[in-house]
Amino acid sequence: MEIRESYNLKESNTFGIKATAQYYAEYANVSELRQVLAWRKENCPYAPLLPIGEGSNLLFTTPTYRGLVIKAAKQSAENVMIADGGRVTVWGGVKMDEFIAWSIRHNLYGLENLSHIPGTVGASAVQNIGAYGTEVSQYIDTVRAIDVETLKERTFDKEECAYAYRDSHFKHHRHWIVTSVTYMLSPTFTPNLKYGNIASLIANQEPTAQEVREAVIAARESKLPDPKVQGNAGSFFMNPIVGIQEYNNLASEYGFVPHYPAPGSGQTKLSAAWLIEQAGWKGRALGNAAVSEKHSLILVNTGRAKGRDVVMLCKAIQNDVRNQFGIDLIPEVNFL
Numbered sequence: 001m002e003i004r005e006s007y008n009l010k011e012s013n014t015f016g017i018k019a020t021a022q023y024y025a026e027y028a029n030v031s032e033l034r035q036v037l038a039w040r041k042e043n044c045p046y047a048p049l050l051p052i053g054e055g056s057n058l059l060f061t062t063p064t065y066r067g068l069v070i071k072a073a074k075q076s077a078e079n080v081m082i083a084d085g086g087r088v089t090v091w092g093g094v095k096m097d098e099f100i101a102w103s104i105r106h107n108l109y110g111l112e113n114l115s116h117i118p119g120t121v122g123a124s125a126v127q128n129i130g131a132y133g134t135e136v137s138q139y140i141d142t143v144r145a146i147d148v149e150t151l152k153e154r155t156f157d158k159e160e161c162a163y164a165y166r167d168s169h170f171k172h173h174r175h176w177i178v179t180s181v182t183y184m185l186s187p188t189f190t191p192n193l194k195y196g197n198i199a200s201l202i203a204n205q206e207p208t209a210q211e212v213r214e215a216v217i218a219a220r221e222s223k224l225p226d227p228k229v230q231g232n233a234g235s236f237f238m239n240p241i242v243g244i245q246e247y248n249n250l251a252s253e254y255g256f257v258p259h260y261p262a263p264g265s266g267q268t269k270l271s272a273a274w275l276i277e278q279a280g281w282k283g284r285a286l287g288n289a290a291v292s293e294k295h296s297l298i299l300v301n302t303g304r305a306k307g308r309d310v311v312m313l314c315k316a317i318q319n320d321v322r323n324q325f326g327i328d329l330i331p332e333v334n335f336l
Ligand code: EPU
Pocket: 130, 131, 132, 133, 195, 196, 233, 234, 235, 236, 237, 238, 239, 258, 271, 272, 273, 274, 275, 277, 282, 294, 295, 296, 297, 332
């Protein structure tokens, strides 16, 4: 375990924003994480702490992150442990997509629709990632996390994780660092093809899990810009949830308004991408940031963006959507 100073984060965030961490450390296991946290308590107890994962959901807004950035060292999905009947515990630093591929190879199902989402197992349990009608929380059994103050590790049951749309207990209580996640996967495969046009992308009427995975990967590749080519952090905003009356008002004015049920709330989830496109932002640039031409929910770094370019673009979009529709778009990406 080594604490590094003035660490270059450009390769550690998928937006490709130039930023430096005051301190940076990687840890291979819980005992090394405890050493890093103990170092912080001893040397800079008030410094902010940022677990970075694959850096696929964050935006550095200043050139220097004044605090300690920590990263769980990458580990192969082969290091997962099967306990019993589909219950699998995975180290937080494993890439989520590698774990999904591993689970399909081992005939354990449920996560196929989340294929190809960047990020680690730990981060996906904080963010409650979702795609094509599946949220990761549906398959999470328990989460282990360590308290940065007491250095004690404990298990959170599903209820304590307080999962909701792109939300969890850990998102609001940042002093918990997720160390591992236990999933409850199914030994039988039941395809979930209800979302949008996903069924039409699969030729086979009774697809295998691998075929669903491949269709999801193809769908994502066709409409989401590759962060290695054009820096981005996936969906920049959350899809707004509104009351039925608000949806009806919009529908009577605009005719077709893409929407989905918001589970459990009796409300409706609108498409932020549609609102942004209607507001005239698809493909438009501001400074060194732009709205992707492929998908209007993705903000991209056009080459030399600083964090503040993306912040300006974000604000301009929020203003226009608020003025046109009276709806506040809330970023999904974490600002630092
Ligand atoms: N649309 C537009 N313009 C566009 C793109 C989309 O008007 O440029 C409209 C279309 O009507 C389309 C609708 O938006 O039918 C929904 O688009 P899409 O199916 O791509 O889904 P999304 O709501 O934009 C969400 C997730 C994605 C996830 C997809 C697929 C959020 C914030 N985003 O996007 O997750 O991959 O569904 O399930 O919920 C991510 O979180 O980073 C992410 C990529």
